[in-house]
Amino acid sequence: MSQSHTNQPAFMQHHFSDAEQQRESAKLGMWLFLLTEILLFGGLFVFYAIYRAWHPEMFHNAHKVLDVTMGATNTIVLITSSITMALSIRSIQLNKIKQTIWFLVTTLLLAGTFMVIKYFEYEHKIHLGQLPGHYYTYTGVEGTNQHVFFSAYFLMTGLHGIHVFVGMCLIGWLIFKTKAGMFSSQYYTHIEMTGLYWHLVDLIWIFLFPLFYLIG
Amino acid sequence: MNKMPETHYLNATKGIKSWLTTVDHKRIGILYLFSIMFFFFIGGMFAILLRLELLTPSELYIDSDTYNQFFTLHGAIMIFLFIIPAIPAILGNFVLPIMIGAKDVAFPRLNLASWYIYMFGSMFAVFSLVSGGVDTGWTFYTPYSTTTSTSVISMTLGAFILGFSSIFTGLNFIVTVHKLRSPGMTWFKMPLFAWGMYATALIQVLATPILGITLLLLIIERTVGIGIFDPAMGGDPVLYQHFFWFYSHPAVYIMILPGMAIISELITAHSHKKIFGYTAIAYSSLGIAFASFIVWGHHMFTSGQSELAAMIFSFLTFFVAIPSGIKVFNWIATLYKGSIAWTTPMLYTLAFLFLFSIGGLTGIFLGALSVDIHLHDTYFIVAHFHYVMVGGTVIAFLGGLHHWWPKMWGRMYNETQAKIACGLIFVGFNMTFFTQFIMGAKGMPRRYHLYDDVYRPFHAFSTYGSWVMAIGFFLMAYYLFRSLYVGKPAGDNPWGALTHEWSITSPPPEHNFESIPITEHGPYDYDKVVAKSTFTEK
Numbered sequence: 036m037s038q039s040h041t042n043q044p045a046f047m048q049h050h051f052s053d054a055e056q057q058r059e060s061a062k063l064g065m066w067l068f069l070l071t072e073i074l075l076f077g078g079l080f081v082f083y084a085i086y087r088a089w090h091p092e093m094f095h096n097a098h099k100v101l102d103v104t105m106g107a108t109n110t111i112v113l114i115t116s117s118i119t120m121a122l123s124i125r126s127i128q129l130n131k132i133k134q135t136i137w138f139l140v141t142t143l144l145l146a147g148t149f150m151v152i153k154y155f156e157y158e159h160k161i162h163l164g165q166l167p168g169h170y171y172t173y174t175g176v177e178g179t180n181q182h183v184f185f186s187a188y189f190l191m192t193g194l195h196g197i198h199v200f201v202g203m204c205l206i207g208w209l210i211f212k213t214k215a216g217m218f219s220s221q222y223y224t225h226i227e228m229t230g231l232y233w234h235l236v237d238l239i240w241i242f243l244f245p246l247f248y249l250i251g
Numbered sequence: 252m253n254k255m256p257e258t259h260y261l262n263a264t265k266g267i268k269s270w271l272t273t274v275d276h277k278r279i280g281i282l283y284l285f286s287i288m289f290f291f292f293i294g295g296m297f298a299i300l301l302r303l304e305l306l307t308p309s310e311l312y313i314d315s316d317t318y319n320q321f322f323t324l325h326g327a328i329m330i331f332l333f334i335i336p337a338i339p340a341i342l343g344n345f346v347l348p349i350m351i352g353a354k355d356v357a358f359p360r361l362n363l364a365s366w367y368i369y370m371f372g373s374m375f376a377v378f379s380l381v382s383g384g385v386d387t388g389w390t391f392y393t394p395y396s397t398t399t400s401t402s403v404i405s406m407t408l409g410a411f412i413l414g415f416s417s418i419f420t421g422l423n424f425i426v427t428v429h430k431l432r433s434p435g436m437t438w439f440k441m442p443l444f445a446w447g448m449y450a451t452a453l454i455q456v457l458a459t460p461i462l463g464i465t466l467l468l469l470i471i472e473r474t475v476g477i478g479i480f481d482p483a484m485g486g487d488p489v490l491y492q493h494f495f496w497f498y499s500h501p502a503v504y505i506m507i508l509p510g511m512a513i514i515s516e517l518i519t520a521h522s523h524k525k526i527f528g529y530t531a532i533a534y535s536s537l538g539i540a541f542a543s544f545i546v547w548g549h550h551m552f553t554s555g556q557s558e559l560a561a562m563i564f565s566f567l568t569f570f571v572a573i574p575s576g577i578k579v580f581n582w583i584a585t586l587y588k589g590s591i592a593w594t595t596p597m598l599y600t601l602a603f604l605f606l607f608s609i610g611g612l613t614g615i616f617l618g619a620l621s622v623d624i625h626l627h628d629t630y631f632i633v634a635h636f637h638y639v640m641v642g643g644t645v646i647a648f649l650g651g652l653h654h655w656w657p658k659m660w661g662r663m664y665n666e667t668q669a670k671i672a673c674g675l676i677f678v679g680f681n682m683t684f685f686t687q688f689i690m691g692a693k694g695m696p697r698r699y700h701l702y703d704d705v706y707r708p709f710h711a712f713s714t715y716g717s718w719v720m721a722i723g724f725f726l727m728a729y730y731l732f733r734s735l736y737v738g739k740p741a742g743d744n745p746w747g748a749l750t751h752e753w754s755i756t757s758p759p760p761e762h763n764f765e766s767i768p769i770t771e772h773g774p775y776d777y778d779k780v781v782a783k784s785t786f787t788e789k
Binding site for chain 2: 077082181
């Protein structure tokens with residue numbers, strides 16, 4: 036390693052010329068990653084669009100078995116968690132470490148709440164046999180190929196749920212590392228990137244909620 | 252006589268562990284070199300075995316089920332484990348950062364992770380190979396892929412995982428090109444190889460996630476039965492084809508764009524002449540990347556999509572010929588009045604121009620609706636895509652490998668043997684695949700194990716050609732390995748080329764540059780700057 040790097044801060048990686056370049060690179064990389072996430076979900080949105088276009092009546096009938104109250108509650112919970120996530124970034128920019136941790140913990144708790152509500156929704160549907168494909172045994176929905184609605188529902192909310200879970204792991208790691216003093220107003224790239232990811236997860240849910248719970 | 256530098260990236264640290272935990276883009280390129288070439292060998296062996304079986308119209312030594320598995324494994328291994336990663340992961344990793352004056356890619360640890368993901372995904376492919384194979388063809392078309400008893404799940408899961416490796420490499424390259432160019436290295440002073448890598452990376456990032464979700468849906472359809480592709484449950488198998496080709500057509504350009512990127516470098520460095528039409532070549536890479544996303548339906552002319560859709564896709568397909576043609580004519584114009592050196596990389600470049608032009612033009616035949624109805628699913632298709640993928644991408648890759656080999660190892664291979672191998676591969680390739688154009692036009696269907704006796708002379712000739720090609724490849728393996736030990740030191744700039752990587756030692760130092768490189772001249776200013784070659788045969 037050349038001599039010019041000896042007085043660089045610890046978070047600097049050797050191949051960047053300054054902290055600004057390192058931060059900008061991370062940001063661009065994260066946005067590209069989020070783009071791939073949108074495309075990944077995009078396939079499922081196409082799945083939804085095609086089958087809803089083929090079976091508009093059945094989709095309308097099937098959506099009635101979903102619990103709008105639970106879905107709406109979850110929407111509010113997730114949007115609130117996005118706010119607390121954004122506030123944690125604001126706090127670390129102002130170098131308020133304790134406040135940052137507090138906001139991150141709140142975000143984590145709200146994400147947990149989302150998952151608990153989701154669990155009760157899933158549990159209810161599994162109990163009634165409102166399940167994808169071959170496992171569909173419910174009889175209360177009129178129309179043909181009703182199982183396709185539940186295939187789409189479980190695939191899309193399921194993949195979203197996995198993303199919420201990954202987000203929770205990341206936020207938990209951030210809390211741990213913030214406590215250990217890894218971040219300050221000088222360096223908080225990881226918190227900012229997790230924030231971007233968390234907003235995308237939130238945004239996908241904002242599309243999922245009306246598409247499944249509020250048809251017609 | 253040149254001397255090897257005392258310390259360089261190969262000997263800066265020692266031991267297996269230093270290689271398995273390296274974040275140096277050059278070393279990761281070498282890791283990819285060995286792992287990808289291993290799978291190239293496996294895929295190639297399947298090709299030789301297939302050609303051997305097709306020597307006679309009746310069963311020679313394998314039954315039809317085994318035959319189906321062999322062509323599936325040949326296709327899947329060559330596509331997912333060799334040709335998609337080959338150029339970006341090996342040569343892109345090694346050369347791209349140095350070319351634009353960077354010390355590494357933007358995310359070195361992610362780069363290493365990509366390699367591990369590649370190895371992890373390849374293990375699934377190996378598992379499906381030993382656990383009974385796959386017989387669906389590399390396209391995994393439903394409904395057959397959801398009903399066959401072979402190891403579809405492990406193979407598709409492998410391809411799904413390999414997709415992430417591809418995405419992360421692409422993401423890394425985009426950020427590297429945007430953020431890590433050294434002072435003076437403006438977009439239009441970048442070598443065209445960097446432009447090609449950038450266009451490829453865009454497709455990798457924008458198309459591969461679609462393959463991911465498609466294969467995931469296929470796996471879930473096969474295990475749970477969600478009814479998305481199964482007509483018995485109200486699903487649509489043609490939807491699978493749309494999903495699949497929405498990725499896999501752009502993926503074809505993930506394969507060929509890097510090849511074009513290499514040719515742009517080779518043709519100017521080995522004719523010592525400024526590239527003709529720099530901006531046109533740079534923009535045509537982006538043009539091809541864009542066009543790749545709007546032509547997928549031409550794989551489905553006979554699959555039951557609407558006539559209107561087929562007409563539109565056919566029309567759009569012709570547009571791909573424009574940027575490709577721009578490139579070819581610019582390369583030829585570059586050769587005009589250049590001082591052409593008959594080096595091995597130059598021979599591969601000329602082979603590329605010849606073979607890619609045939610591959611590209613036959614693509615136009617196939618893009619025309621009425622012609623395609625006749626040629627669809629015949630050996631004409633097989634010949635066409637081998638002319639583009641092997642005659643284009645693999646030939647360019649070999650050219651690039653020979654061009655940057657002395658930079659990678661600091662040593663030169665035996666030029667005479669290299670030229671003989673190049674000739675064998677060129678002749679063998681044409682013997683193998685030009686015959687297939689003819690028998691395809693005569694109606695020989697692809698993927699058939701047993702065939703009518705009238706095709707026998709063509710099949711036999713094609714098989715002999717595959718042996719000539721195989722001899723060429725074995726000779727290449729021999730002299731390349733040999734060069735690592737007894738090759739003459741090549742010096743910093745054996746070709747007298749002007750891009751950044753030739754201004755540093757061969758092999759390069761661990762962190763590429765002693766001080767931040769300043770770009771003073773364009774990458775191809777052969778009219779203004781004279782770079783002396785540091786290597787002579789004698």
